[in-house]
Amino acid sequence: MKTLRQQVLFLLVAFVSILAFFLYQENIQHFLNLPEAYRKLRLFKYGFSVLLNYALISLIYVVLRRTFATILVSQVLIFILTLINIKKEQYLSASLIPSDFLLAKETLIAAPMLLKLAFFAGLIICIALMWGLYKKERAENNTLLWLNAMLSFSILGFFVTANFQNNFSEICSDENKPSLCKYNIYLPNTHSDWVGDHMNIRQLGFSAFFFSKTVDGIKAKVSNTAHIPEAKIQSLLTPPIVANTKNQNNVDSDKVLPNIIFVMSESHWDATKLDPSIPTNITPTIAKNQVSQLLSPSFGGGTANVEFEVLTSLNTHLNQNQLAYVAKLKRPTYSLAMYLNSLGYNTTAMHNNGKYFYNRSSVYQNLGFQQFTSIENMVSAAQRAKYINQAGWANDELIYNSIQQQLKQQDQPQFIYAISVENHPMYNDDRFGANNFKITKSGISDRSKRALNTYLSGMQRADQHLKALLDSAQQLERPTIVIFFGDHLPNLQNVYDEYGFWGTEQAKTEKNDVRFYQTPLAIWSNFPLNKKQWAEPFISAHFLAPQVLKAAHVPLSPYYQFIQKVNACYAAIHKTGNHMTKTCEGNAAQLLKEYKTLNLDILDGKNFSYQVMRPSLEANQAAL
Structure with a gap:
């Protein structure tokens, strides 16, 4: 076959393959x-996916040296992997990733006999067809071999390099960046793209996704593996034995454990911090119950990193602000949900958005949640449009109704981690009605007034939803505590500039002040609450869990005893700095080093932390 004809054919096949996937899954x-x-x-x-697909076809040609056999093998392989992914998402709510092939033995054991027979029959037929075509077609000349080798290695080398260098982020952050940097946001990025694996597949096609995910795995093995000795973790998570005292991890069997409900409200913030002219008393319920500020690790987005810190007490800043939900949490990881499971809690994650965003469907399983209630469970697909606002986000009635339904189960204590979404950016719409609030400050554009009206209306609705939840929880016989906070400041774009919120251009660029990360933290309970416990300027997201356990009179596990010990010396370990407490009695530098060690072990090491804590989890469950 002539060189040009072959390359056009390969490129056409690569294009049709991506187009077919696009047409299959896109309206x-x-x-x-x-x-x-x-x-x-x-x-x-x-x-870019077509280009990568083309390079993969050329690579297969280097092995087979037959044009039509290459096309058949490459497309059958892509079809099989795509089909497996579709079925895995259908049944397990998780996408197919390279490490899944390490579970081939377990998959064969668990699969029904009919499915195994159908799979192997289909595989044998495919191999027979490909072998027949391979034998029938002659090997082609060396010119085609070297050309395809050069093209495939060059293109794949570029994508591998881009992946290892986070899509050339350092080069493209310089003032004198190359003009090609405007295209780097379009490169495959399965390592830290917030949309998660499912949406990445939709945007890339499966072959490009799988390639990028494979390189992610190689990169993690090459550069991100921490060697933390098990004995070191054992020493951190084994509390000292104090004579004549009960083990703090034991629960009194006669004690009624309280329901614990977290409501992480999308972009909720005290907008009066913009200017005194902003209407006040928009959120009376939140204001009445506010005990402090939450210090979020994120500004304007990155909801999953806030969840990550609250649920694991690990630290985003120490992990280079990576999206751990997408990049790291691929195995069982000790968490608040996992600990409360061991105490007899029913643990539920809730979100009135799609189950795949931020890989939540698989991450929540690894964090130990017993169930995940997403929008797919809250309302049928046929009825869903009724609950979607102008901006494309689901109204929060769905999630608050789900919380109240879950709390009706009184046979065991409930731990609920709920994430709202209706007040999600952007705010250039009238999803809650126009002109609900009069913006009186001069010099504010109509566009910003509209955005602020929408945002303030969303804040007001969040307060109304919370009030209804608290009224309902007040009727419960079981002790109940509700923790409400915003995940991060809203992405209000020009509103901040027009109100002069930043102060200086440097502050806007570096965002190195805690006020850019503080959201209201409100605590309510139907039992006496010691609010002096919360009398701090802010509570960091990564230190919130042990504070809540303490307020709920739930004993701290050794893991949370260690986190509390770090918190005794550090109010926050954050992008804005390491904020020391005034009452630190320990070796602060040593504690920080040990906290970093814990983070490394769990996210980049052997995860001995989970293994060390596992016996106590099992002991608690055995005692129930």
Whole structure:
């Protein structure tokens, strides 16, 4: 076959493969109605995916040296992997990733006999067809071999390099960055893209996703493996034995454990901090119950990193602000849910958004939640449109109704971690009605007034939802504590500039002041609450869990005893600095080093922390 003809054919096959996947999973009318910037993003991503697909076809040719056999093998392989992914998402709510093939033995044991027979029969037929075509077609000349080798290695080498260097983020952050850097956001990025694996597959096609995910795994093995000795972790998580005292991890069997409900409210913030002219008393319920500020690790987005800190007490800043939900949490990881499971709690994660965002469907399993109630469980697909607002986000009635339904189960204590979504950016719409609030400050553009009206309306609705929840919880016989906080400041774009919120351009760029990360922290309970416990300027997200356990009169596990010990010397370990407490009695530098060690072990090491804590979890469950 002539060189040009072969390369055009390979490129055409790569394009058709991506196009077929796009047509399978995309509603064309919906795609055409997307904002132009988002359509552009998707099209460029698909363009890079075609290029990567083409390189993978060329690589297979280097092995087979037969054009049509290469096309058949490559496309059958992509089809099989895509089909497996579709079925895995259908049954397990998680995408197919390279490490899944390490579970081939377990999969074969668990699969029904009929499915195994069908799979192996299909595999034998495919191999027979491919072998027949391979034998029938002659090996082609060396020119085609070297050309395909050069093209595939060059293109794949570029994508591997981009992956290892986080899509050239350092080069493209310089003032004199190359003009090509405007395209780096379109490169495959399965390591830290907030949309998660499912949406990455939709935006890239499966072959590009799987390639990028494979390189992620190699990168983790090469550069991100920490060697933390098990004995070191054992020493951190084994509390000292104090004579004549009960083990703090034991629960009095006669004690009624309280329901513990977290409500992480999307972008909830005290907007009066913009300016005194902002209407006050918009959120009376939250104001009445506010005990402090939550110090979030994120500004304007990154909800999953806030969840990550609250649920694990690990630290985003110490982990280079990576999206741990996407990049790291691939195995059982000690968490608040896992600990409360061991005490007899029913543990539920809730979110009125899709189950795949931030890989939540698989992450929550690894964190030990017994169930995840997502929008797919809250309302049927046929009825869903009724609950979606102008901005495309589900109304929060869904999640608050789900919380109240879950609390009706009184046979065991409930731990609920609920994440709202209706007040999600952007705010250039009238999803809650126009002109609900009069913006009186001069010099504010109509666009910013509209955004602020929408945002303030969302804050007001969040307060109303919370009040209804507290009224309902007040009727419960079981002790109940509700913890409400915003995940981060809202992405209000020009509103901040027009109100002069930043102060200086440097402050806007570096965001190195805690006020850019503080959101209201409100605590309510139907039993006496010691509010002096919360009398601090702020409570860091990574130190919130032991504080809540203490307020709920639930004993601290050795893990949370260690976290509390770190908290005794550090109010926060944060992008804005390491904030020391005034009452530190320990060796602060040593504690910080040990806390870093814990983070490394769990996220980049052997995860001995989970193994060390596992016996206490099992002992608690055995005692129930």
